[in-house]
Amino acid sequence: MFRDAWLVTKKDLLIEMRSRILVNQIAPYTLLILVLFGFALDADTETLRDTGPGLFWVSTLLVAILAIQRSVDVETSDSAIDRLMLSGISPTSIYVGKTIGLYIQLIILEALLFVVMVVLFDLSVVNYPLVVVSAVVTTLAISSSGTLYGVIASGLGVRETLLPVLFLPVLAPAVIGATRAFGDAFGRVNADGWAWLGLLSVIAIVYTLVGMLTYGNILEDT
Amino acid sequence: MQRTEKQEFTTSRGTRFMGISLLLGLPTLLIFSFLLSPADDNMDDAVRLIYVHVPMAVFAYVAIIITGIGSVFYLWKKSRWWDTVAHASAEIGLIFCGLVLVTGSIWGRPTWNTWWEWGDVRLVTTLVLFLMILGYLALRQVPANPDLKAKRASVVGIIAAVNIPIVNRSVEWWENSTLHQKSSLTDGKLENLTLFTLFLGFIIVGISYLWLMTHRFRVGWLTAEIEIAGISGVIEERLNEGNFGDGNSSYQQEDEVQ
Numbered sequence: 001m002f003r004d005a006w007l008v009t010k011k012d013l014l015i016e017m018r019s020r021i022l023v024n025q026i027a028p029y030t031l032l033i034l035v036l037f038g039f040a041l042d043a044d045t046e047t048l049r050d051t052g053p054g055l056f057w058v059s060t061l062l063v064a065i066l067a068i069q070r071s072v073d074v075e076t077s078d079s080a081i082d083r084l085m086l087s088g089i090s091p092t093s094i095y096v097g098k099t100i101g102l103y104i105q106l107i108i109l110e111a112l113l114f115v116v117m118v119v120l121f122d123l124s125v126v127n128y129p130l131v132v133v134s135a136v137v138t139t140l141a142i143s144s145s146g147t148l149y150g151v152i153a154s155g156l157g158v159r160e161t162l163l164p165v166l167f168l169p170v171l172a173p174a175v176i177g178a179t180r181a182f183g184d185a186f187g188r189v190n191a192d193g194w195a196w197l198g199l200l201s202v203i204a205i206v207y208t209l210v211g212m213l214t215y216g217n218i219l220e221d222t
Numbered sequence: 223m224q225r226t227e228k229q230e231f232t233t234s235r236g237t238r239f240m241g242i243s244l245l246l247g248l249p250t251l252l253i254f255s256f257l258l259s260p261a262d263d264n265m266d267d268a269v270r271l272i273y274v275h276v277p278m279a280v281f282a283y284v285a286i287i288i289t290g291i292g293s294v295f296y297l298w299k300k301s302r303w304w305d306t307v308a309h310a311s312a313e314i315g316l317i318f319c320g321l322v323l324v325t326g327s328i329w330g331r332p333t334w335n336t337w338w339e340w341g342d343v344r345l346v347t348t349l350v351l352f353l354m355i356l357g358y359l360a361l362r363q364v365p366a367n368p369d370l371k372a373k374r375a376s377v378v379g380i381i382a383a384v385n386i387p388i389v390n391r392s393v394e395w396w397e398n399s400t401l402h403q404k405s406s407l408t409d410g411k412l413e414n415l416t417l418f419t420l421f422l423g424f425i426i427v428g429i430s431y432l433w434l435m436t437h438r439f440r441v442g443w444l445t446a447e448i449e450i451a452g453i454s455g456v457i458e459e460r461l462n463e464g465n466f467g468d469g470n471s472s473y474q475q476e477d478e479v480q
Contacts, residue, residue: 152374169353214377
């Protein structure tokens with residue numbers, strides 16, 4: 001299963017490297033969101049520091065919606081998904097492969113976002129392991145649910161509006177937990193970041209399992 | 223109005239019995255809640271809200287679990303019956319979930335001194351559950367093939383249902399992140415009349431759920447039958463024009479069997 005999944009991941013990443021949509025369009029959009037938050041919060045550095053962890057995850061979610069739509073577009077345009085299914089790769093492998101592909105793209109975007117945010121918002125990190133672990137777990141929750149919801153919202157003619165309505169509530173607890181964990185890691189809130197990591201792990205595992213079990217049912221009609 | 227066909231109505235002897243029980247039970251619950259049961263030492267008169275808040279929270283969870291079970295069975299059996307059960311239960315679950323949030327906020331103001339607490343995991347996850355069901359129903363309203371829509375809504379329904387344990391157990395998992403006290407029933411603090419009134423609340427809210435569920439299920443079933451009849455009529459018309467093959471929706475197949 002994982003060999004097939006890795007083939008799907010490589011295919012998605014190769015398409016991204018050739019089309020450069022991640023670098024040319026989605027990454028600038030990520031930076032634009034941060035700059036707009038700076039304007040909206042009145043250029044007050046202390047406020048930006050306090051709200052930085054939340055802004056980071058809200059920006060990540062907004063960017064994730066674009067990345068998910070892009071990931072689905074790759075398969076639905078020219079009925080590429082039909083050929084992928086005819087290749088004999090199981091739906092579970094396709095799901096795992098696309099989730100890993102999305103995961104890698106989101107991690108790259110988050111790394112960029114993190115560096116820019118630390119510079120622009122003048123943030124100092126007090127707990128690097130917590131930042132890394134909470135980002136790794138939360139991104140799994142985002143990519144596993146995003147891959148599933150992307151295909152659920154596709155082919156209905158209302159994907160652009162339906163996807164956020166379905167996807168954002170699912171990830172709301174993850175955003176809360178990740179924001180608290182980042183807040184603790186930045187020394188901005190009085191919360192036990194590692195405790196919130198428990199919630200994040202449960203969400204990531206549950207969504208990944210549900211995705212693996214149900215993706216095939218949805219894929220049949222895409 | 224003369225009753226010509228049984229399927230044209232959502233009423234039955236069972237729903238009439240439940241309706242009459244509610245007509246008698248609701249005033250009784252109000253009398254017990256506001257007049258007969260005592261005020262609480264800590265919560266004062268705000269305790270009266272728990273007679274509807276707690277049962278509604280439980281039945282909101284029940285409704286969403288039934289949506290999840292219906293969704294699993296729909297994906298497994300491809301049965302319109304289970305799909306209609308899932309859809310009907312989600313609508314009632316949304317109403318109950320909304321009422322839980324409203325009554326919880328009203329109760330929280332005098333008890334916790336706040337309408338809303340963002341750090342409380344149970345509150346926030348209940349809101350998230352509410353929003354997830356809103357998304358489920360939004361997907362249900364998209365104009366698309368009923369089979370396709372049912373299949374996708376089933377996956378969303380399953381995710382909403384598996385979210386319930388996160389909501390319900392969160393207060394125990396992250397006790398330092400909530401204002402909720404432990405379950406009033408299991409810690410043995412409720413006694414006599416208070417406990418009886420809460421028990422009565424459970425019965426009344428339970429009957430409300432069953433009554434609403436039965437009617438909504440029958441409305442959903444009839445709506446689907448009308449849609450299928452409409453689609454079948456158009457398909458038949460086109461087939462007669464061009465003399466082509468047969469439609470093979472599982473909804474149509476099930477209709478033919480019946």
